[in-house]
Amino acid sequence: MLVKMFKEKIMVEVTFAIALLSFLLFSNVCRASTIGVNYGRVANNLPSPYDSIELLKNMKAGRVKIYDANPEILRLLSGTNLQVSIMVPNNQISIVAANQSAANQWVRDNVLPYYPNTMIRYILVGNEVLSNKDDQGLWYDLIPAMNNIRNSIDQHNIHNIKIGTPFAMDILETSFPPSSGEFRLDISRNNLLMPLLRFLNWTKSYFFLDAYPYFSWSQNTSSISLDYALFQGSQTYVDPVSGYVYTNLLDQMIDSVVFAMQKLGFNNIRVAIAETGWPNGGDYDEIGANIYNAATYNRNLIRRIVSKPPIGTPARPGLTIPTFIFSLYDENQKVGPGTERHWGMLHPNGRPMYDIDLTGQTLDSEFIDLPQPTNNGPFHGKLWCVVTNDTMNEMDLGQALEFACRRNGTCDDISPGKSCYQPVSIVSHANYAFSSYWAKYKEDGETCYFNGLAVQTNVDPSHGSCKFPYVGIVDTKFPSALAKPIQYLNAAKVACQTKATDVKSAFPQTQDKNIPYLCMDLVYQYTLLVDGFGLNPYKDITLMNKVQHKIYQIKAPWPLGCAIDLVSSTSNKIRVSSS
Template sequence: MALHFLLLLLFAVSVVAADEEPFIGVNIGTDLSDMPHPTQVVALLKAQQIRHVRLYDADQAMLLALAKTGIQVAVTVPNEEILAIGQSNSTAANWVSRNVVAHYPATNITAICVGSEVLTTLPNAAKVLVSAIKYIHSALVASNLDRQVKVSTPLSSSIILDSFPPSQAFFNRSLNPVLVPLLDFLQSTGSYLMLNIYPYYDYMQSNGVIPLDYALFKSLPPNKEAVDSNTLLHYTNVFDAMVDAAYFAMAFLNYTNIPVVVTESGWPSKGGSNEPDATVDNANTYNSNLIKHVFNKTGTPKHPGIDVSTYIYELYNEDMKSGPLSEKNWGLFDANGTPIYILHLTESGAVLANDTSNNTFCIAKDGADPKMLQAALDWACGPGKVECSPLLQGQPCYEPDNVIAHANYAFDTYYHKMGKTPDACDFNGVATISTSDPSHGSCLFPGSVGKNGTLGNFTAPSMNSTNSDSSAYKFSCDLRIRSLLMVTGFLLWGVVLL
């Protein structure tokens, strides 16, 4: 063990981060009895501002519908076509010509997944998998698209053995005849390891060893964190531990600069009687926390700050899937585009702010500088012409009397007044769009649906109106008394928002 760990340290070179920002994408399965038309699918993607999708095939109608949207698309060579492609360069060239070249660049195809979990689901094709990948890549080279389109194959995390502690992880050695040439290819072409990670199954199969909170990304006290005894790294969730296990398994084979992209991860919202933790609440918690984790750019304990872009499994519930009830219920939406649940998101912009009633809010960012928040609040209630009288003492939104709560109200009112455009929820970087309603008690924010079903919609004065109301004057005076930092805040602001 000591020698094994020493080797890992010797080869522990930092993984090169991807050029682009980390992203959250979605997988689009089609096992629905009433599959939406491709144009409806694309309309949903646009409404949710989803900019990355993975298809389980290269459906021509879907590729045409995605044209000129800018959405980045990963297409798939279906498992049943791998044997033919892996034995014929011309078959691979025809596949690329028909499914990539014919659509690019109008359709922004950025990756080709050659099969899906081939090593664990289709062992007969495993022997030609790397050949199929190389033939596909050669066809891209011939079309001068090899720099634009990466080629890889999604692997099941089950091929990683002894995955905790992560520093002891290694790939199933019986698969090395395929994995070593695969990793050679990924390294030489600047591609990435595609990995499917399902903490739900890890939790279900652990017989109580893995706590539910650890699987769901919930906050853990330090004494509940899992500690790698070799590296002393602390792990707060299964997802990070599995990603790092993949990095250590690659390092064990002397590959230290291949990034990981998670091609599938999620949690089912409904299950059978033997699946008590497949619930809406758990699915919402897992996917919301996963999205926050990716966009926070925290990376993993082994590679802090290194992006782990992830595709959520999946866009729609697939009612025609075989197997247990949970197999049909991994989707974020039903076939009509109605959310299965409303994700609890902040810090993700409008990506997957999946309340299709467009019920979004603008709130202060976690950890925002209080002085900057105060300056933003002063601007919103002053030059921004937000009606801030509900924040006066004795009014519905006065409590809690702190800058974060008051800024939340002022930011959200301005955001709604300006038509909920992304630019209206910036405030010099201290605000973010959220799908979680910040209303509390009798303080209803604009757009909030109150307990009685009515909308909270405090009307702000028009931009060119004058308000001589004494309470507004008093509030303006209160602001001046409350903060001597206003002038400093405006200097920090730099540019006056209009």
């Protein structure tokens, strides 16, 4: 009965949301946007595909991208004006690559039943395949799979579907300044990247890029202004080599890829943005993830992309850039930090997260005012990881508790007779285990998630003599010096090719006295770390020793020179664990 009532409530809310969107967008009823939207479905609380397509139509989206070839969605898109991007999921790439027959079958199953009534315009093979270094065998299946899909499409005389694959920004070894853009050595030296670029060039397809200025800004807030990342303000950046003037961070990211392709001899492959957006929320320590910034970014992005004549980028002026905003909904089952679950323009019930006009016609003054953000600066304080609520499935919670307690010493204090054994309940013990595990292993990349069973809190769950471990962030004058050694080499390439008079512009945090030695210093750091100590150039390292700060043991930088400041991912905060 309760399930039925819940479903009926959701249906009523979604129906109302569709009507509301129709009303809000009535003034643009004759306008269709060229902006695309990513329709991800890693969630258990979303509207039906039918309602979702209705919402997309009422939002006046011009394109929609899905992460598979879902037959129900493709049928519902039939007869609409939405251009559609479908995907060969990563786990099907090797099958499609194995032989032409498998690719033909995939096209028969996922394209021919719907095309042309469903306006399929893109088939993306995999998603960020070259970012997965744990399955490099899949890298070499990518080109054969793309070729086989292309051959199958050609056999059916279909000529208006482009074949591509989305790349993350980590495909670049160097991205700043844009003119220094170069692809990673591990993919550019192994006969992998050139065939891929030749395919895109020959088929006149796009280099599909997942570009998120949020991540670049949030990891470099001391050197990149928020306004610059949000397409607002008057700040500009002049590339010291090309002389191009940049007014926003996204253009820099796109052009770094353009320059990387040009260095390999490909001057005409166009870039499409497969994903971009800004998180509307996140964990306490995820700076700048809020509704205000998300609305600002997406509204300004839309106006820029739909401008007529097209704006393009400094390196590619006047070109239209097909763009898909990420995403339609928040997705509550995505793993990782809190931002992973908070990119939606719509709530799961279909209501707008904030006013948005995909046609780009609405002025900011016409939108309803949003509350000012409170987390555009770094969080300072203590954080714990606890169970989301007390009504979770005990079997799932028990499995998560067992997982958290597997690693050495994580759960010692909830053993019988220890300080946190009481009260004896699965929720109480899970609260301690989650906090302890997260405090110990956060710097190794672990998050406070536990399959959706955990959430961060700034309320201390300690009780009596039971003191919960925590993660904290404290102010310090020392940089954190968390970086990949390859970043030193990348920075060196820029510094060594930049005139001394322009170094300050390219590296504003460099002290004047260090400018003459910057190139040598950066090369020295890389050589010492990689050749001297044998460190992996692509793995994050922390060049620090622990020192006492009041009652805490925190990490202070090992003095390797001013280069640490230049490549450090955070220059004004240090993460601290109480364990």
